Amino acid sequence: xxxxxxxxxxxxxxxxxxxxxxxxxxxxxxxxxxxxxxxxxxxxxxxxxxxxxxxxxxxxxxxxxxxxxxxxxxxxxxxxxxxxxxxxxxxxxxxxxxxxxxxxxxxxxxxxxxxxxxxxxxxxxxxxxxxxxxxxxxxxxxxxxxxxxxxxxxxxxxxxxxxxxxxxxxxxxxxxxxxxxxxxxxxxxxxxxxxxxxxxxxxxxxxxxxxxxxxxxxxxxxxxxxxxxxxxxxxxxxxxxxxxxxxxxxxxxxxxxxxxxxxxxxxxxxxxxxxxxxxxxxxxxxxxxxxxxxxxxxxxxxxxxxxxxxxxxxxxxxxxxxxxxxxxxxxxxxxxxxxxxxxxxxxxxxxxxxxxxxxxxxxxxxxxxxxxxxxxxxxxxxxxxxxxxxxxxxxxxxxxxxxxxxxxxxxxxxxxxxxxxxxxxxxxxxxxxxxxxxxxxxxxxxxxxxx
Amino acid sequence: xxxxxxxxxxxxxxxxxxxxxxxxxxxxxxxxxxxxxxxxxxxxxxxxxxxxxxxxxxxxxxxxxxxxxxxxxxxxxxxxxxxxxxxxxxxxxxxxxxxxxxxxxxxxxxxxxxxxxxxxxxxxxxxxxxxxxxxxxxxxxxxxxxxxxxxxxxxxxxxxxxxxxxxxxxxxxxxxxxxxxxxxxxxxxxxxxxxxxxxxxxxxxxxxxxxxxxxxxxxxxxxxxxxxxxxxxxxxxxxxxxxxxxxxxxxxxxxxxxxxxxxxxxxxxxxxxxxxxxxxxxx
Ligand code: HEM
Numbered sequence: 001x002x003x004x005x006x007x008x009x010x011x012x013x014x015x016x017x018x019x020x021x022x023x024x025x026x027x028x029x030x031x032x033x034x035x036x037x038x039x040x041x042x043x044x045x046x047x048x049x050x051x052x053x054x055x056x057x058x059x060x061x062x063x064x065x066x067x068x069x070x071x072x073x074x075x076x077x078x079x080x081x082x083x084x085x086x087x088x089x090x091x092x093x094x095x096x097x098x099x100x101x102x103x104x105x106x107x108x109x110x111x112x113x114x115x116x117x118x119x120x121x122x123x124x125x126x127x128x129x130x131x132x133x134x135x136x137x138x139x140x141x142x143x144x145x146x147x148x149x150x151x152x153x154x155x156x157x158x159x160x161x162x163x164x165x166x167x168x169x170x171x172x173x174x175x176x177x178x179x180x181x182x183x184x185x186x187x188x189x190x191x192x193x194x195x196x197x198x199x200x201x202x203x204x205x206x207x208x209x210x211x212x213x214x215x216x217x218x219x220x221x222x223x224x225x226x227x228x229x230x231x232x233x234x235x236x237x238x239x240x241x242x243x244x245x246x247x248x249x250x251x252x253x254x255x256x257x258x259x260x261x262x263x264x265x266x267x268x269x270x271x272x273x274x275x276x277x278x279x280x281x282x283x284x285x286x287x288x289x290x291x292x293x294x295x296x297x298x299x300x301x302x303x304x305x306x307x308x309x310x311x312x313x314x315x316x317x318x319x320x321x322x323x324x325x326x327x328x329x330x331x332x333x334x335x336x337x338x339x340x341x342x343x344x345x346x347x348x349x350x351x352x353x354x355x356x357x358x359x360x361x362x363x364x365x366x367x368x369x370x371x372x373x374x375x376x377x378x379x380x381x382x383x384x385x386x387x388x389x390x391x392x393x394x395x396x397x398x399x400x401x402x403x404x405x406x407x408x409x410x411x412x413x414x415x416x417x418x419x420x421x422x423x424x425x426x427x428x429x430x431x432x433x434x435x436x437x438x439x440x441x442x443x444x445x446x447x448x449x450x451x
Numbered sequence: 452x453x454x455x456x457x458x459x460x461x462x463x464x465x466x467x468x469x470x471x472x473x474x475x476x477x478x479x480x481x482x483x484x485x486x487x488x489x490x491x492x493x494x495x496x497x498x499x500x501x502x503x504x505x506x507x508x509x510x511x512x513x514x515x516x517x518x519x520x521x522x523x524x525x526x527x528x529x530x531x532x533x534x535x536x537x538x539x540x541x542x543x544x545x546x547x548x549x550x551x552x553x554x555x556x557x558x559x560x561x562x563x564x565x566x567x568x569x570x571x572x573x574x575x576x577x578x579x580x581x582x583x584x585x586x587x588x589x590x591x592x593x594x595x596x597x598x599x600x601x602x603x604x605x606x607x608x609x610x611x612x613x614x615x616x617x618x619x620x621x622x623x624x625x626x627x628x629x630x631x632x633x634x635x636x637x638x639x640x641x642x643x644x645x646x647x648x649x650x651x652x653x654x655x656x657x658x659x660x661x662x663x664x665x666x667x668x669x670x671x672x673x674x675x676x677x678x679x680x681x682x683x684x685x686x687x688x689x690x691x692x693x694x695x696x697x698x699x700x701x702x703x704x705x706x707x708x709x710x711x712x713x714x715x716x717x718x719x720x721x722x723x724x725x726x727x728x729x730x731x732x733x734x
Contacts, residue, residue: 021690021693021694022694024690025687025694028683028684028686028690029683029684029687032680032683032712035676035679035683038676043671070671070676182669230578231515234578236581237581258581258582259584259585259664261663268666272665272666374665388655391655392652392655395647395648399644399648
């Protein structure tokens, strides 16, 4: 890190600014603080909504786009700065990392080896051959082996985990990959919704933000919708029996459930909501002796021509005190304005109009369902998942994978045959110490050696 | 009376409370034996709680719901206490220092006591509405809480650090019994790394779940955003090590702020702000 700070001072000030960890910290803190706004202030409401905060705050909200904080120009700017910071900092570090990666670790003096914290020295019997010890070391220590002559002897190096220097690049790069994935989704994707009655089909969805229809390129048909409940009445499962039809052929026939979306041609369909659609049967007895049984489907105007009555369903509740209830609108030729009346199944209601008195009863209800689907195309999502995977992999490498080096020198000193083993690791030093111990235990001439 | 898991968990609360008091007494009176008792009591509480959690899982099968005990506020608080104790016990075992217990067990005690005795927290086993029936959600809750528990311990370490560094003679008396500043700093850093990893996994599994449940991996809902805020704070703490001057004390303060953010992510968002995550609300 020290060497890096020194590098900094020599370079161009713009690059120095954009590559600094200080900027990263500033941006992280600023993002943390400003992100709070959108969690406190309701987001994406119509502008008038924000007038309740008073004219001054309203002006601020409007100017800074606080009604949609996370898509506002300044928040996006912070994110872009963050990305630039990452890119510049990464490139700036590249030479340092390359130097570390390419460094010749055999280029070391005997003296330096002897001063390492993890170090062992033994006197070898006269008759033992270098080759025997070296081949044993290679086998036990493993990793990448290199060797060269050094100061009346021979130096062998076993290296492991040199690649771990790239962990930080994987980690920081992963954030950029996630950004890229999000960008692809924003630019090339869409999100819409579809409502289908049982038996209905459609080949387009309604875009969420604009309300415009978007063609899907295939047809979705809802064959049936079913609901199930737990014993205590909590909903347990929503199922839409869907057919996906492409060029007149059913290509998928599947049950769509919450948490189990269906994907076809890059478009994913989610079970989002449902609505119970009633069809009620009512009996009307008029005071003039006429009576009639009428079938009233939802969303329709039903007439009883002899009595000049028209009616329809305004609202419907599947269960009020355990029985279904429907609110009807009612119009007739009495000259009075239309009225609304609630009917509970099994209870007769009286409706008094100036020319007639009607006895109304709700005899029967049959429900059908309208399923609410969400339709989404996001060609960037796989990039986001790759980025997430890289983030975790990078994190594990940065903190747990270490570059470890173990040197073995064999040579003559003061007329004795001597072997020295020394090592370092850039992370996880405690574990390395144990590994070093294990390796030296396994080497026949080191196991009894002095520290 | 029929004994069910929530009764065992209420009893566990008292066991943890006793453990916290024992650890604090051990710290203040420097009595070695109290420390050993504190550890024993904590382990007993932990085993009781582990049993209770397993039993609760079994109970949910008996009710016909069949889900892991991680589905509502009550269960997640209890799980938080369980993980905090587990993380602490690992640290105690690895550092052989019991004093940290005086600063870690109170967090667990508080969480489980709040779950057990606050009347607004319902301890009933509830069935899962369709949106919550997902293994990704299970992974999300487990990993987030591993993160939160580590941050709780890191916050305890930060408080110890600040107490010790503020004291005029840190090597004497009550503050003298605390581990060295260097050790506290190292442990704090390691716990933050551990927590940050799990929080990252938690945010990612949460996005995967959201993407499967309603087709959007990120929708800036308050809970998501607050978990991101928490993530930013700890990312700051990790990077701060590389800027000169940001050592011990400032990291300790960040660690405390970070944990406040964790608490807000958890309670503040549920009680003060609205969003997708209001548990148990029908979707
Ligand atoms: C939110 C996004 C980011 C995450 C999750 C992240 C994560 C990390 C982590 C975990 C480390 C390792 C810390 C350690 O070894 O203790 C690290 C190191 C580092 N980060 Fe980031 N980082 C992010 C953004 C940035 C940005 C924007 C910069 C731009 C300057 C940056 C610069 C650095 C540097 C220079 C180091 C390395 C220090 C060293 O080992 O010498 N990071 N980052």
